[in-house]
Amino acid sequence: MALTGKLRSWNDERGYGFIAPRDGGRELFVHISALPRDGSRPTVGETVTYELGRGKDGKPQAVNVYRQALGKPSSYPRSPSRPTRDGRRSPISTLVGFVIVVAIGAYGYSQYQRHTARLAPAAAMASREAVVAEPVPISYRCDGRTHCSQMTSCSEAKFFLKNCPGTQMDGNNDGVPCQQQWCTSFLSK
Numbered sequence: 001m002a003l004t005g006k007l008r009s010w011n012d013e014r015g016y017g018f019i020a021p022r023d024g025g026r027e028l029f030v031h032i033s034a035l036p037r038d039g040s041r042p043t044v045g046e047t048v049t050y051e052l053g054r055g056k057d058g059k060p061q062a063v064n065v066y067r068q069a070l071g072k073p074s075s076y077p078r079s080p081s082r083p084t085r086d087g088r089r090s091p092i093s094t095l096v097g098f099v100i101v102v103a104i105g106a107y108g109y110s111q112y113q114r115h116t117a118r119l120a121p122a123a124a125m126a127s128r129e130a131v132v133a134e135p136v137p138i139s140y141r142c143d144g145r146t147h148c149s150q151m152t153s154c155s156e157a158k159f160f161l162k163n164c165p166g167t168q169m170d171g172n173n174d175g176v177p178c179q180q181q182w183c184t185s186f187l188s189k
Contacts, residue, residue: 002049005062010044019048019062029055030062042067148178157182 008027010017015032030050035042042048046069053063089097140156142164151157151169157177160167169177176183 002051004047004049004068007042007044007046007048010042012041017042017044019050019065028052028060028062030065031055034061034063034065036066036070038070040067040070148181151178151182154178154183 003021003023005019005021005028007030008018008020017030018027019030020027028050030048034050034053046067048062048065048067050062050065053061055061138156140159140163142160145151145160146164146167146169148157148169151160154177157169161169161175161177167177172179
């Protein structure tokens with residue numbers, strides 16, 4: 001609840017003074033830390049609005065003070081993220097900070113997941129192609145070789161059998177050359 005009073009005294013060197021409540025009663029202590037940090041100093045006799053709080057010693061004092069001469073109080077209320085008098089942050093500001101950190105972490109993790117999900121199909125396709133794909137055909141040419149012992153692979157022997165005249169690589173005439181050397185059942189696939 002906001003109360004109103006006049007600043008009765010102010011010690012600029014020490015940063016404190018006393019407020020006389022408008023409704024009467026004892027003067028209240030006010031510390032410079034209870035005023036807005038706008039660079040200006042309060043002047044004796046000006047009207048201030050404040051809330052009633054307690055100091056370190058447990059005595060009543062003015063807190064969240066704003067000077068009516070400076071305008072609306074909307075810019076003055078203390079931020080909950082400022083440390084309390086004993087140097088600790090309020091539990092609410094700590095919770096808000098924690099929630100923000102968790103939200104940023106969750107967002108970053110979701111972006112990481114999305115990125116890896118986009119890369120996974122391409123990587124799987126590449127590895128599948130590497131296993132399934134036939135080797136790139138080498139350009140063979142008929143150069144007079146006719147026997148299996150002169151070949152270096154099953155695909156080369158097949159090329160020679162199919163395209164080159166006079167080859168002697170298919171002893172049983174089944175269309176598969178060099179069955180004992182290059183085109184055995186487990187190598188020819």
